[in-house]
Amino acid sequence: xxxxxxxxxxxxxxxxxxxxxxxxxxxxxxxxxxxxxxxxxxxxxxxxxxxxxxxxxxxxxxxxxxxxxxxxxxxxxxxxxxxxxxxxxxxxxxxxxxxxxxxxxxxxxxxxxxxxxxxxxxxxxxxxxxxxxxxxxxxxxxxxxxxxxxxxxxxxxxxxxxxxxxxxxxxxxxxxxxxxxxxxxxxxxxxxxxxxxxxxxxxxxxxxxxxxxxxxxxxxxxxxxxxxxxxxxxxxxxxxxxxxxxxxxxxxxxxxxxxxxxxxxxxxxxxxxxxxxxxxxxxxxxxxxxxxxxxxxxxxxxxxxxxxxxxxxxxxxxxxxxxxxxxxxxxxxxxxxxxxxxxxxxxxxxxxxxxxxxxxxxxxxxxxxxxxxxxxxxxxxxxxxxxxxxxxxxxxxxxxxxxxxxxxxxxxxxxxxxxxxxxxxxxxxxxxxxxxxxxxxxxxxxxxxxxxxxxxxxxxxxxxxxxxxxxxxxxxxxxxxxxxxxxxxxxxxxxxxxxxxxxxxxxxxxxx
Numbered sequence: 001x002x003x004x005x006x007x008x009x010x011x012x013x014x015x016x017x018x019x020x021x022x023x024x025x026x027x028x029x030x031x032x033x034x035x036x037x038x039x040x041x042x043x044x045x046x047x048x049x050x051x052x053x054x055x056x057x058x059x060x061x062x063x064x065x066x067x068x069x070x071x072x073x074x075x076x077x078x079x080x081x082x083x084x085x086x087x088x089x090x091x092x093x094x095x096x097x098x099x100x101x102x103x104x105x106x107x108x109x110x111x112x113x114x115x116x117x118x119x120x121x122x123x124x125x126x127x128x129x130x131x132x133x134x135x136x137x138x139x140x141x142x143x144x145x146x147x148x149x150x151x152x153x154x155x156x157x158x159x160x161x162x163x164x165x166x167x168x169x170x171x172x173x174x175x176x177x178x179x180x181x182x183x184x185x186x187x188x189x190x191x192x193x194x195x196x197x198x199x200x201x202x203x204x205x206x207x208x209x210x211x212x213x214x215x216x217x218x219x220x221x222x223x224x225x226x227x228x229x230x231x232x233x234x235x236x237x238x239x240x241x242x243x244x245x246x247x248x249x250x251x252x253x254x255x256x257x258x259x260x261x262x263x264x265x266x267x268x269x270x271x272x273x274x275x276x277x278x279x280x281x282x283x284x285x286x287x288x289x290x291x292x293x294x295x296x297x298x299x300x301x302x303x304x305x306x307x308x309x310x311x312x313x314x315x316x317x318x319x320x321x322x323x324x325x326x327x328x329x330x331x332x333x334x335x336x337x338x339x340x341x342x343x344x345x346x347x348x349x350x351x352x353x354x355x356x357x358x359x360x361x362x363x364x365x366x367x368x369x370x371x372x373x374x375x376x377x378x379x380x381x382x383x384x385x386x387x388x389x390x391x392x393x394x395x396x397x398x399x400x401x402x403x404x405x406x407x408x409x410x411x412x413x414x415x416x417x418x419x420x421x422x423x424x425x426x427x428x429x430x431x432x433x434x435x436x437x438x439x440x441x442x443x444x445x446x447x448x449x450x451x452x453x454x455x456x457x458x459x460x461x462x463x464x465x466x467x468x469x470x471x472x473x474x475x476x477x478x479x480x481x482x483x484x485x486x487x488x489x490x491x492x493x494x495x496x497x498x499x500x501x502x503x504x505x506x507x508x509x510x511x512x
Contacts, residue, residue: 091121091230092127096131110131116137117156118168125147139156153172153178153185162190162191163189164195165196166186169199173200195243196218202307206308208269218241218242270505274507295510296512302438303339315435316328316344316346316439317345317427317439318345318440319441319450320440321349324357373420373446374424377419381417437462437465442469445489448497465509467511468501470510
């Protein structure tokens with residue numbers, strides 16, 4: 001009997017272990033289905049009980065759902081896999097934390113009618129609903145219902161004063177090609193005293209003030225920095241704004257910082273850039289045509305120091321442009337760092353010799369065939385050359401003499417009557433402080449008239465960066481030991497002009 005009893009006991013042990021192993025496999029499968037893939041037990045495979053269809057299983061410590069209930073998206077919807085992915089859960093966790101902090105600070109509440117702008121997948125919307133802000137919706141150019149409807153940042157499909165709270169994250173305002181329209185739409189659809197929260201990548205003072213200029217109907221309430229949730233945006237600057245009541249936008253043009261009447265003072269965030277600029281050449285160069293040209297390699301361009309994303313338009317004004325290839329094509333198009341922005345170019349050139357070249361550039365360059373001056377009037381315009389300079393060809397820029405208005409004395413050059421215009425007033429009517437404006441000025445001595453006029457009218461505050469050639473009685477290349485008689489100013493006076501501009505907070509560079 002003992003051998004038979006031993007065999008039965010061994011069989012029972014094997015059966016018990018097999019059953020325990022089977023139970024372990026089922027438990028492991030159940031844990032995988034629910035916690036890793038985000039599914040519930042209604043799947044039917046390895047689950048022996050069902051849960052309510054709208055049940056959301058919560059990952060411990062994450063405060064966000066690992067799944068989207070069947071009331072939001074069906075089990076057959078291909079987006080279900082996206083909504084239950086680790087990337088989705090990480091994003092929702094991040095935004096839930098952000099929104100809960102905003103609730104704690106009083107900028108958001110469970111009853112807030114909320115909008116998320118430019119949210120491709122809707123994680124922000126889901127996070128809002130998850131923490132109890134049920135009346136929430138997102139917009140993107142491609143709808144992802146039920147969380148996101150079709151719309152774009154520059155064309156939000158809702159009425160004025162609709163939302164209590166508007167959010168845009170992921171640095172999408174940084175990347176917008178129409179930031180002015182983007183911010184205007186947020187302000188339009190936000191209720192008075194409602195809050196707008198923006199997450200941006202830029203972290204410099206210049207870009208921050210540029211952004212606030214675009215939100216000119218809102219007041220800055222709070223700003224702080226935080227870590228992002230993925231490698232595409234490791235740093236986040238959060239801006240909290242409140243829409244003001246009864247705001248008037250002055251016909252679409254915001255009054256520049258510090259303007260009182262016509263005069264203006266350059267704001268502090270622009271003055272900071274002057275301190276980072278390359279030093280001025282204080283000693284008069286013996287060969288200015290070499291020294292000043294080499295100096296362009298030392299120039300610290302404004303876009304190389306700060307982010308210029310938050311601007312309405314990007315404008316380059318070439319005063320004394322001469323031919324297209326003189327500086328627009330050879331320098332600005334090729335060398336100036338534009339941060340992938342498209343600039344509209346204005347070429348101001350009185351010499352009719354060059355006008356025909358711009359006929360082929362009408363789509364990219366606007367030609368003003370006049371002389372920049374301090375008022376609107378008819379002027380004498382003289383074309384002359386330094387000694388030793390010969391005109392090579394009427395079709396070539398290189399041999400063409402330089403044109404200037406109101407010459408000190410006639411030198412036997414070509415003299416025409418041209419129309420001069422008030423450059424400062426034109427600038428004030430053409431650009432606003434929310435535009436990014438770069439100017440190059442090469443006007444054969446007239447800079448001593450134009451620059452003071454820019455200060456007097458306040459137009460100087462509209463310019464972000466100036467490349468200025470100052471004309472003085474420099475040493476002549478042709479004739480060693482002799483100075484040019486074309487100009488009455490000396491190098492010391494030019495240096496004083498540059499110094500006074502920088503002391504006033506204007507980022508100016510010495511041009512050749």
